[in-house]
Amino acid sequence: MPTLPPLDLDFTRSQFPAFSDPALEGWAHFENAGGSYAAAQSIKALTEFYTKTKVQPYGQAGPTAAAGNAMDDARARWAEAMNVTPDEVVFGPSTSQNTYVMAQAFGTMLGAGDEVIVTQQDHEANSGAWRRMAEERGFTLRDWKADPVTGQLDPADFDALLSARTRLVCFPHCSNIAGEENPVAALTAKAKAAGAYSVVDGVSWAPHEIADVEALGADVYMFSLYKVYGVHQGIMAVRRPLLERLPNQNHFFNSDYLSKKLSPAGPDHAQVAASAGTLDYIEALAEHHGVKANDLGGRTRAVSAMWRTQEIAIASPLLTFLANHPRVRLIGPKTCGARRAPTVAFLPEKMSPQALEKALADRGFIVGASDFYAYRLIEALGIDPATGVVRASMTHYSSEAEVAALIGALEDLL
């Protein structure tokens, strides 16, 4: 990849109406792993659909054809961005719901004697659905345990769990607590060699890098656009060989439509169309920074690389501060390298996570304090899920000044 310029933060932030709206003035947003601000392009795409084409799509009349075209266009562009085909892109209301549908469909192909690997590190979305199906269908779960101190997953433990009986492996691209990217391509390759499919939860990584799903080798890759500068919609890329095998979850007469078979209900037309807003935002960044790649996938990867450089720079001071603080237990890797998301979870030793969240809120910082639905990981870390951890999560639009101010506030409060 040619050398990329640093991210122009002023331009980047100018793409987000939230940064100039009086309602959010004075707030520093550090709960991006919960939900990012929406780019102007996403808001515009949703508004335009609701204003100009809010009719039943795919008819012959102009506005209804336009609605259908907008939805098809979004699907085709996401396919290009993720390096899959349009048929392989499944939209759904959320990743939790997409996983649920996937488990319902995949579960019917499993039974006694089959094994599925799930992790202790996952958000419950890519864990609970499989655990419930195991009870229903009688297959065996193999639990890939997280390190009780750091929350990290050790790939050597995965190797020990994988066997000729494994039919499926489910794991996160990145934990929403430990903040570390797992070696997805290596893990999916091993799963494939053992004859198993893979379902990868990309929710915590997608805001930082839009995946090349082909390169990752995942059979299923999912993420949630409301954390990726977009609308509240889940995307699930399901590779064709698996998609063709899975039983239809839609009306019986739709079973031949690959892109419909994992959507039990009608899609949210406006949000499917407006999902392209995230890509419009990426295109705006690519153009502004002179990114030359010819295809959307290449531009998406280049913009993601610029995001990562910026994120590593801004997250590093916070990680250094927390890693060296005597009254803090930092979860996950202590430095921010290429494989560390700027999602920083920690346990303050002298006050509850909720008390710190409130004290920070009183100073204008939006942070989270919770188990963040990674209940099993929080328990494995020996932390009470009722109180959980504090999470300060940044993304590429977070500024150095915001991080410095947060460190200053934490210096006072901890």
Ligand SMILES: Cc1ncc(COP(=O)(O)O)c(C=O)c1O
């Ligand atoms: C890592 C991870 N996976 C899955 C989910 C579930 O996504 P959704 O809210 O779209 O169901 C979340 C939500 O916070 C998450 O952080």
